[in-house]
Amino acid sequence: MSGKTLYDKIWDAHIAHEAEDGTCLLYIDRHLVHEVTSPQAFEGLRMTGRRVRAPEKTIAVPDHNVPTTAGRENPDQMTEDSRIQVAALDKNARDFGIHYYPVSDIRQGIVHIVGPEQGWTLPGMTVVCGDSHTATHGAFGALAHGIGTSEVEHVLATQTLIQKKSKNMKVEITGSLRPGVTAKDITLSVIGATGTAGGTGYVIEYCGQAIRELSMEGRMTVCNMAIEGGARAGLIAPDETTYAYVKGRPHAPKGADWDKAMAWWATLFSDDDAHWDKVVTLKGEDIAPVVTWGTSPEDVLPITATVPHPDDFTGGKVDAARRSLDYMGLVPGQKLTDVAIDTVFIGSCTNGRIEDLRAAAEIVKGKKIAVKRAMVVPGSGLVRAQAEAEGLAQVFIDAGFEWRLAGCSMCLAMNPDQLAPGERCASTSNRNFEGRQGYKGRTHLVSPAMAAAAAVTGRLTDVREMM
Amino acid sequence: MQKFTTLTGIAAPMPLVNIDTDMIIPKQFLKTIQRSGLGKNLFDEMRFDREGNENPDFVLNQPQYRSAEILIAGDNFGCGSSREHAPWALLDFGIRCVISTSFADIFYSNCFKNGILPIALPADAVALLMQDAEKGANARVQIDLAAQTVTASDGETFHFDIDPFKKHCLLNGLDDIGLTMEKGTAIDAFEARAAADRPWV
Numbered sequence: 047m048s049g050k051t052l053y054d055k056i057w058d059a060h061i062a063h064e065a066e067d068g069t070c071l072l073y074i075d076r077h078l079v080h081e082v083t084s085p086q087a088f089e090g091l092r093m094t095g096r097r098v099r100a101p102e103k104t105i106a107v108p109d110h111n112v113p114t115t116a117g118r119e120n121p122d123q124m125t126e127d128s129r130i131q132v133a134a135l136d137k138n139a140r141d142f143g144i145h146y147y148p149v150s151d152i153r154q155g156i157v158h159i160v161g162p163e164q165g166w167t168l169p170g171m172t173v174v175c176g177d178s179h180t181a182t183h184g185a186f187g188a189l190a191h192g193i194g195t196s197e198v199e200h201v202l203a204t205q206t207l208i209q210k211k212s213k214n215m216k217v218e219i220t221g222s223l224r225p226g227v228t229a230k231d232i233t234l235s236v237i238g239a240t241g242t243a244g245g246t247g248y249v250i251e252y253c254g255q256a257i258r259e260l261s262m263e264g265r266m267t268v269c270n271m272a273i274e275g276g277a278r279a280g281l282i283a284p285d286e287t288t289y290a291y292v293k294g295r296p297h298a299p300k301g302a303d304w305d306k307a308m309a310w311w312a313t314l315f316s317d318d319d320a321h322w323d324k325v326v327t328l329k330g331e332d333i334a335p336v337v338t339w340g341t342s343p344e345d346v347l348p349i350t351a352t353v354p355h356p357d358d359f360t361g362g363k364v365d366a367a368r369r370s371l372d373y374m375g376l377v378p379g380q381k382l383t384d385v386a387i388d389t390v391f392i393g394s395c396t397n398g399r400i401e402d403l404r405a406a407a408e409i410v411k412g413k414k415i416a417v418k419r420a421m422v423v424p425g426s427g428l429v430r431a432q433a434e435a436e437g438l439a440q441v442f443i444d445a446g447f448e449w450r451l452a453g454c455s456m457c458l459a460m461n462p463d464q465l466a467p468g469e470r471c472a473s474t475s476n477r478n479f480e481g482r483q484g485y486k487g488r489t490h491l492v493s494p495a496m497a498a499a500a501a502v503t504g505r506l507t508d509v510r511e512m513m
Numbered sequence: 514m515q516k517f518t519t520l521t522g523i524a525a526p527m528p529l530v531n532i533d534t535d536m537i538i539p540k541q542f543l544k545t546i547q548r549s550g551l552g553k554n555l556f557d558e559m560r561f562d563r564e565g566n567e568n569p570d571f572v573l574n575q576p577q578y579r580s581a582e583i584l585i586a587g588d589n590f591g592c593g594s595s596r597e598h599a600p601w602a603l604l605d606f607g608i609r610c611v612i613s614t615s616f617a618d619i620f621y622s623n624c625f626k627n628g629i630l631p632i633a634l635p636a637d638a639v640a641l642l643m644q645d646a647e648k649g650a651n652a653r654v655q656i657d658l659a660a661q662t663v664t665a666s667d668g669e670t671f672h673f674d675i676d677p678f679k680k681h682c683l684l685n686g687l688d689d690i691g692l693t694m695e696k697g698t699a700i701d702a703f704e705a706r707a708a709a710d711r712p713w714v
């Protein structure tokens with residue numbers, strides 16, 4: 047019998063029930079909740095007279111709708127429907143007795159940043175949230191994935207999820223990254239190589255030296271976008287970097303529990319003889335700073351490349367590429383570094399952590415923005431406070447950036463932060479779909495350093511030229 | 514949940530690949546706290562212009578497809594966010610079945626929670642059904658979940674695969690939560706074991 051993968055091990059440790067056909071009830075250790083995908087689930091509980099089975103394992107925070115401008119406690123800053131959604135979460139958190147971080151709490155932020163920051167996310171756990179970027183938490187060696195609202199209700203009521211096991215996929219990044227290349231470039235390059243459906247049906251484990259060399263922040267960036275590659279979950283085995291990040295966090299284990307936890311966490315790796323259904327290998331040295339040119343996250347090219355021609359593709363992708371180029375207002379053969387940028391957005395659960403802000407500030411320091419607007423939206427109130435303490439906030443403000451409060455903001459433009467039609471944005475978020483950042487808005491996905499470089503030159507720029 | 518047994522209906526062709534959940538239901542419509550009423554905003558940014566006028570080129574605005582109950586779509590349908598508003602919008606519009614070569618995972622499982630049948634078929638079968646759908650309202654496609662078949666208007670039949678548990682729930686309109694709650698003792702037992710093995714959780 048072959049060994050087990052990390053995914054196999056976490057899976058096996060969480061089966062509460064297995065039916066004959068292999069359908070399992072997977073026990074859920076942490077359930078994160080936000081205001082957009084939960085109201086109908088709580089309503090379902092009320093209608094059936096059910097309660098939340100494990101309120102102590104359920105954590106709620108409003109993030110998608112909340113304004114990121116000063117004075118946001120004033121409800122007039124929100125549209126009527128946003129206000130209703132946030133108020134519904136307030137009420138549901140109170141009525142059902144779950145942990146809650148309201149906007150007035152400094153710990154409030156994007157749910158996938160708050161969970162790890164507070165020590166809710168730990169190695170070996172199962173973590174779910176009604177949000178596809180739950181994959182982020184896989185960076186800790188936790189099996190974490192997004193679920194729909196019906197499943198949110200199912201987890202609230204039963205603390206389990208009906209699941210069938212996915213296949214195992216190994217994504218290995220060998221060697222080291224070159225200067226100017228970041229976790230964001232790794233994760234986008236993997237999607238560029240495998241396509242947005244390449245991971246469908248798989249749980250990905252990222253491994254290899256370049257992954258080991260990443261900080262926890264970088265690992266979260268990599269796992270965050272596993273979903274854009276089609277995988278429900280991404281995983282990275284825990285190691286010293288993980289333990290150092292987790293230790294001392296408010297909800298991390300302490301004392302004897304810590305020792306017991308460490309003993310188990312040390313077993314959480316894929317065995318050498320484990321079976322993989324698919325293996326993808328990229329050389330760390332080959333990865334360049336990348337940028338997306340189209341309206342799918344798989345439309346990835348090195349910044350040194352030129353805009354492709356629809357005929358470079360095959361099958362249904364030819365028409366998709368034509369539609370993308372038209373939407374994006376790009377011409378085949380045009381150099382990517384000649385593309386002028388109107389707006390820069392630095393933030394989101396992909397790149398709204400302290401390391402991301404440090405990387406961007408490094409490039410921006412002492413310079414002025416050359417775009418119409420640029421904004422930094424820290425991923426949580428605590429990230430924001432730390433960036434202020436480190437002087438990063440002042441660097442951004444001096445350069446002409448807006449310095450915002452925490453939330454999802456222009457990542458999906460559900461709050462007032464939106465692109466105007468035709469406006470072109472270099473964004474550190476994760477989706478470049480049509481209309482994602484505002485009706486007819488144009489998104490180029492990049493790393494924080496690349497976004498900062500674009501902000502100070504006014505066009506897509508190879509950050510390596512500025513280092 | 515509404516049962517799904519058989520369906521004979523008009524199929525609308527949407528050959529685009531990677532139709533994402535932002536296209537199916539743009540985020541400005543996620544601010545509802547209800548499940549119903551989203552059909553009027555299905556594919557909003559493709560279906561209407563900024564002033565709310567219909568775009569006559571969009572397939573669901575064409576007279577022959579207005580009452581479509583089936584969508585035939587390009588690869589990787591439903592990629593993007595976990596929003597269940599996507600199947601809610603499809604259902605509210607009247608779509609009960611989507612046929613493609615592949616679906617994004619979360620969208621796929623969300624469909625089953627709402628009485629929508631997503632059918633994955635090989636590329637040549639989808640291509641043939643797409644051609645069939647382009648014939649307009651006369652081309653009625655028949656779906657039989659119990660038999661796991663799709664039959665094109667000319668009689669050609671394709672078999673599709675589906676997880677037996679999902680099929681069972683859809684055929685009978687079963688509520689997952691009720692089924693799981695029947696296994697309460699197994700969950701209790703798991704919690705007791707986990708509390709001893711991993712007390713920090």
Ligand code: SF4
Nearest residue numbers: 179394395454457458
């Ligand atoms: S930051 Fe963007 S991707 Fe992340 S949870 Fe918020 S909306 Fe979703």
